[in-house]
Amino acid sequence: MNARSLRAFAALCISLTALGAAAQEDGVLDSAVVRNRLYKPAGHPELSLSVGLPVQTYLTAHYFFDVGLAYNLFDTFAVEARAGFAASRHTGLARSISESFLDREDKRVTDELEDLWRMNLHGVIGARWAPIYGKISLVADIPVHFQTYLWVGGGLGNLKRESVIQCTQVVDRAAGVCDNRTAVDDRGSATENYWVKETRVAPVVSAALGFRFFVKEQHGIRLELRDWIFKDSYRVNLQRDEWEAGNPTGEPAGSPGLTHLVQFDLGYTYSF
Amino acid sequence: MRPFRSIALLVAAVPALAFAQGAAPAQPPATPGAPASVGPETTAPSSTSPGEPPERSRTQRDAPAVPQATPETPAAPPAPRPGPGTSSSDDDDAAAPAPTGPTSGIAPADAPVLESPESGEAPRTTDAQQQRLVNGAPLYNPNVNVHIVQKKRFADEGKHELVLYPGVVQVNGKFTNHVGSALHYVYHLQENFALQVGGQYNWYSDESDFNLELIDKVREQAQAASSLLLQWGAHAGVEVTPLYGKFAFFNNSLAQFSLVLSGGAGVGKTRHLIRPKVANEVDGQTYQVPARFGDTGNKFLGEVGGGFRVQFGESYAIRLEVRDLIYTARVDKVDGCNLGDFEALEAARAANQPFDGLSLSGSCKVAKFDGVDPETKKNYREDIILGRDLVAEPSSDVLNNVSFYAGFSMLF
Numbered sequence A: 001m002n003a004r005s006l007r008a009f010a011a012l013c014i015s016l017t018a019l020g021a022a023a024q025e026d027g028v029l030d031s032a033v034v035r036n037r038l039y040k041p042a043g044h045p046e047l048s049l050s051v052g053l054p055v056q057t058y059l060t061a062h063y064f065f066d067v068g069l070a071y072n073l074f075d076t077f078a079v080e081a082r083a084g085f086a087a088s089r090h091t092g093l094a095r096s097i098s099e100s101f102l103d104r105e106d107k108r109v110t111d112e113l114e115d116l117w118r119m120n121l122h123g124v125i126g127a128r129w130a131p132i133y134g135k136i137s138l139v140a141d142i143p144v145h146f147q148t149y150l151w152v153g154g155g156l157g158n159l160k161r162e163s164v165i166q167c168t169q170v171v172d173r174a175a176g177v178c179d180n181r182t183a184v185d186d187r188g189s190a191t192e193n194y195w196v197k198e199t200r201v202a203p204v205v206s207a208a209l210g211f212r213f214f215v216k217e218q219h220g221i222r223l224e225l226r227d228w229i230f231k232d233s234y235r236v237n238l239q240r241d242e243w244e245a246g247n248p249t250g251e252p253a254g255s256p257g258l259t260h261l262v263q264f265d266l267g268y269t270y271s272f
Numbered sequence B: 001m002r003p004f005r006s007i008a009l010l011v012a013a014v015p016a017l018a019f020a021q022g023a024a025p026a027q028p029p030a031t032p033g034a035p036a037s038v039g040p041e042t043t044a045p046s047s048t049s050p051g052e053p054p055e056r057s058r059t060q061r062d063a064p065a066v067p068q069a070t071p072e073t074p075a076a077p078p079a080p081r082p083g084p085g086t087s088s089s090d091d092d093d094a095a096a097p098a099p100t101g102p103t104s105g106i107a108p109a110d111a112p113v114l115e116s117p118e119s120g121e122a123p124r125t126t127d128a129q130q131q132r133l134v135n136g137a138p139l140y141n142p143n144v145n146v147h148i149v150q151k152k153r154f155a156d157e158g159k160h161e162l163v164l165y166p167g168v169v170q171v172n173g174k175f176t177n178h179v180g181s182a183l184h185y186v187y188h189l190q191e192n193f194a195l196q197v198g199g200q201y202n203w204y205s206d207e208s209d210f211n212l213e214l215i216d217k218v219r220e221q222a223q224a225a226s227s228l229l230l231q232w233g234a235h236a237g238v239e240v241t242p243l244y245g246k247f248a249f250f251n252n253s254l255a256q257f258s259l260v261l262s263g264g265a266g267v268g269k270t271r272h273l274i275r276p277k278v279a280n281e282v283d284g285q286t287y288q289v290p291a292r293f294g295d296t297g298n299k300f301l302g303e304v305g306g307g308f309r310v311q312f313g314e315s316y317a318i319r320l321e322v323r324d325l326i327y328t329a330r331v332d333k334v335d336g337c338n339l340g341d342f343e344a345l346e347a348a349r350a351a352n353q354p355f356d357g358l359s360l361s362g363s364c365k366v367a368k369f370d371g372v373d374p375e376t377k378k379n380y381r382e383d384i385i386l387g388r389d390l391v392a393e394p395s396s397d398v399l400n401n402v403s404f405y406a407g408f409s410m411l412f
Helices: A003-026 A092-102 A240-244 B004-022 B054-062 B209-218 B339-350 B380-392
Strands: A045-054 A060-072 A077-090 A117-138 A142-167 A195-215 A219-231 A258-271 B160-170 B176-190 B193-207 B229-249 B253-275 B278-282 B285-289 B292-312 B316-331 B395-411
Touching: A045 A077, A045 A219, A060 A117, A060 A258, A077 A092, A077 A142, A092 A142, A092 B209, A117 A195, A117 A219, A117 B253, A142 A219, A142 A240, A142 B229, A195 A258, B160 B193, B160 B316, B176 B229, B176 B395, B193 B253, B229 B292, B229 B316, B253 B316, B253 B380, B292 B380, B292 B395, B339 B380
Parallel strands: none
Antiparallel strands: A045 A060, A045 A258, A060 A077, A077 A117, A117 A142, A117 B229, A142 A195, A195 A219, A219 A258, B160 B176, B160 B395, B176 B193, B193 B229, B229 B253, B253 B292, B278 B285, B292 B316, B316 B395
């Protein structure tokens, strides 16, 4: 995150939070309005399934498939464990960069690109705080009850990285081929590629803002905007001659920053 | 790390929701024109217990006009038997067990009660607590079927709304970043339909760090049309509010909100980065040269969006919306100069000739590519080749500038 982003975010947070606190001190509203909430999850465990789609893609795209087990300590607070798998891929932009950079020999020294780690298996434990309970009037006669919640937690993720710069065995520089495809134009025939690969297990933090719409007593639909955050890692000052000879090159970046995978999650919840 | 700003701002919107519900003043009487949306409305009785706190008193004062109870009246007249409108509980109106026996509370004359227990029917409801009004509704009364989403408290029809969005932050900026402010005027023609006009000025618009990273590390960058920057935009259109609702924060306070959907069309002014900020070294002295942008003209603008309007009081609201400004981008001129102009300029620059006698198109602002900046000593002629690169391969794209709008409005 650059300094400009940080300043903007901090200013917005402070202003909104301060306004909210000041307003709530006024206490001008009557208490107890949406009373006798129909759905009281307190004391109930629940099982959830969710699918996450990327909100914005840069060099990678992720598709999350998660299972969650939660226990509602109160109507407004729950603890939840989530685990799952993320199918991931390089975007077309990343592939285009990898193909063209093979032939860009005027760039002999460079740095690896940021945010190329891809998550697959992952598990997190977190807290869900749902201070808002409400109801909307849908098509005039159908009231829909919902909760709005914040979710914060942490865990571990299994990460992999495939470079789009370092090819250890250039097959066809002009065509941008760095794999064992049988024909230049047939990318699908490749069974192995020669891009530098790395794997690691890293701490992961996850945060989400979501809505849970109640469907009868035991079912629910969840819509979330969820961010998966982990520390990035890449190398800098890479020498083309070295990586094309298959030798390690460069050194780790001093302050690689954080990688954010922002997803739109659609989920189903069954409450026991 | 790039989407950090996006999700951070969305998460930061939660305190704004708290602000909306926390700052809501006591509700005024329901506007007669406001339509009911869910189920029948039960007429709410009013009580005037002197021992109630000031807040209660204010609520009673603001409650919908109903026949006032006489304080001395010990009990309500016989109430009708529970009928369809009162006996069947609404989904979230599970009635608490009614007390039996006499109560000391003061009940209004028109308080709905059941038959006495002696008659074998349900007990009489005269407890003051059960007669208490909450936002104009006897929510504690087990005999009253109160629908949670009853009636819009504030009618919009015929009202004007002025909306200021101090913060408009682009959330899908792969190659561009925009931050600005917007001002909209909305006239609510009907309860659920409004006309709107608005303008937006992006006081920060630049290429993204991601694009600059690609340029720096792999000598790649987005096509000119894909990284076009929007300086300002103006549009007119319509807004609809297909549904509304309310929510409680920790069961303590209420906020009313509407889902708003909008669409419109207009025009926007665009520009493109020609040269990022650089350091210029002249005679052993280093000058910081700010980034330079080239004018790429006005473009047709489409707008679609949606979000929430959280109303507090009759005259104020907070709006949290996401809007997509859509514009077609074709970059074949920069500062009015096309490829032929740039090639003529570049040839003259290489030959160190003046630009005066060149045959250029009428729109080409040749002065922007000639001379030396007196402060930074930057020779503008060095930017000619950069401008030419932008138009050398004319590119076109349809850009979606999706931004998060956080603002507040005043209705009058």
